[in-house]
Amino acid sequence: MPPAHVVLEADSVEQLLSRAYEHAYENGWTDGLPIIPATAAGVQEFVAASGRAREEIIGILPPRKGEATVEVIAVNAIMAGCRPEYMPVILAAIEGLSDPNFSLELMQVTTNPMCPLLVINGPVRKRLDINSGIGCLGPGWRANATIGRAVRLILNNVGGALPGVYSKSSFSSPLRYSYVCGENEEDNPWTPLHVERGFKYEESTVTVFRAANYHNISGGEGQGADEIIRHIASQMPPMFGAGDGAMLMLGVNHARSLYEGGLTKRDIQERLWKFARLPVSYFAESFVEMERHAGRCDGKTVWRCSSPDEFHVLVCGGPGPQDVYIGAGMPQTRTIREA
Amino acid sequence: MEKRGVPTVMIATDMFKQFGRRMASTQGCPFAVIAETPNPIRQLDPEALKARVEAMLPTIIDGLTLPPSEIVRRIKGVASEQIRPAGIVRSSVPI
Secondary structure, three states, X not given: OOOOOOOOOOOOXXXXXXXXXXXXXXXXXXXXXXXXXXXXXXXXXXXXXXXXXOOOEEEEEOOOOEEEEHHHHHHHHHHHOOOHHHHHHHHHHHHHHOOHHHOHHHHHHOOOOOEEEEXXXXXXHHHOOXXXXXXXXXXXXXXXXXXXXXXXXXXXXXXXXXXXXXXXXXXXXXXXXXXXXXXXXXXXXXXXXXXXXXXXXXXXXXXXXEEOOOEEEEOOOOOOHXXXXXXXXXXXXXXXXXXXXXXXXXXXXXXXXXXXXXXOHHHHHHHXXXXXXXXXXXXXXXXXXXXXXXXXXXXXXXXXXXXXXXXXXXXXXXXXXXXXEEOEEEEEEEEOOOO | OHHHXXXXXXXXXXXXXXHHHHHHHHOOOOOOEEEEXXXXXXXXXXXXXXXXXXXXXXXXXXXXXOOHHHHHHHHHHXXXXXXXXXXOOOOOOOO
């Protein structure tokens, strides 16, 4: 179905913008925030910036099996406030989300507030000013704010994840507006995420994760590597649906301390796996039973993850004794093919 | 399964019946028979669950035994309202 063309008339630019926003909202095209109207010329510019054909289908999005063509993606990217040069990032993210192993359909319809988290690696971060340092998961950076928003509008408008219609997310989540950051490769003393996942250092990639939460961990500074990891692990309790995995975004301070303490990334994964456990007596018996079947319980303790491999360790953000823990897994990485 | 010729009934709680209907519709079965029971059900003990099942049995038996044309005749109006509810629904997608 070709995108609908709408003619709006107004006496002033201000009135036209206001009408465009009202029209888009009433038709259910927005996340509730104001949008930039997608004009034919704008769509053409965004399609050109993608380097792909207008009608190329990037993914079929569940549950309503909507075709995410380059053109439809462009319309949503414009509405979200993107720049044309963000298009390749959004296309790569939609490719990753459409992978059959990602189980996007569950995310689109479940009562759980799970949502996509996009981690961006490589030189594209600098070119597009994607924040990977101070404030990388917060407001203030157009690329971080609008790329994630474009993905959300695509999931709603193409996939049909409209709250209360196909999406049954009981609470939903503020993370569904936009959840995007770059990895702080410059302050990462180890291997960055995309290299770990088999891509070249100089390649630009987006990795999509299925994410359940956001939890900032403060403190643990100045006590040595072992204490830092114990403190972090204490903030990672076993949780329902833990099979997806756990992400630790190390802040710059702790990354440096752990590195200077002689720890490799593998050491960190193994220690998190060992320390992120709690006694079975803390939990409902039914939960313990479920975790035992899932391989996350030894009879005495319940574990956050069943193996060290399920911990994804990244370096993001700016200086300070802060880290971020996200219940996240099922990563899918795609190369960003800049036009 | 219905499309493969196996008579099928969906069981859903009342709060999920519209959702179930729309999901069935995306799979090409807008007239799936849905046996419903009040939400929630996780807390119910076996006896209470049995009572809920018995209350749904007539719908389940009808759904498994009536000819498809009769099922469509009975469900058509309800299905249409569940898939496309009257009133204002903000949605860019066909629902």
